[in-house]
Amino acid sequence: MLRTMxxxxxxxxxxxxxxxxxxxxxxxxxxxxxxxxxVDVPTGRVTVRSEAALAEDDVRAAVEEAGYTYEGTASLIS
Structure with missing residues (x-):
């Protein structure tokens, strides 16, 4: 069975x-x-594929724990 990401x-x-x-x-x-x-370092774009929705606060905390600044959500359309 395929999982939807x-x-x-x-x-x-x-x-x-x-x-x-x-x-x-x-x-x-x-x-x-x-x-x-x-992660695309030059653009700062991070794409995450997950099995369920992610809480923005959790994403922010993870990015900050890594030592970087979370700027917000980004469009997935290039």
Whole structure:
């Protein structure tokens, strides 16, 4: 049975390298239901795929725990 994934887009500032992306990825992946995280360092766009909706406060806390600034939700359309 295929699981339906929800795709969320966020903007994060303060990232400048692969290590930054890894830190954000690790914190977001630890949230319940998160299956995949994709970080685009140059744009600050973070795409999260999860099994359920994510609370914005949880996403903000995870990003801040990684040491970066959560700027809010972002459009998934490029």
């Amino acid at each position: 929800i795709e969320h887009g966020y903007t994060v500032s303060g990232m400048s390298c692969g290590h930054c992306a890894q830190s954000v990825t690790e914190e977001l992946t630890a949230l319940p239901g998160v299956a995949e995280v994709d």
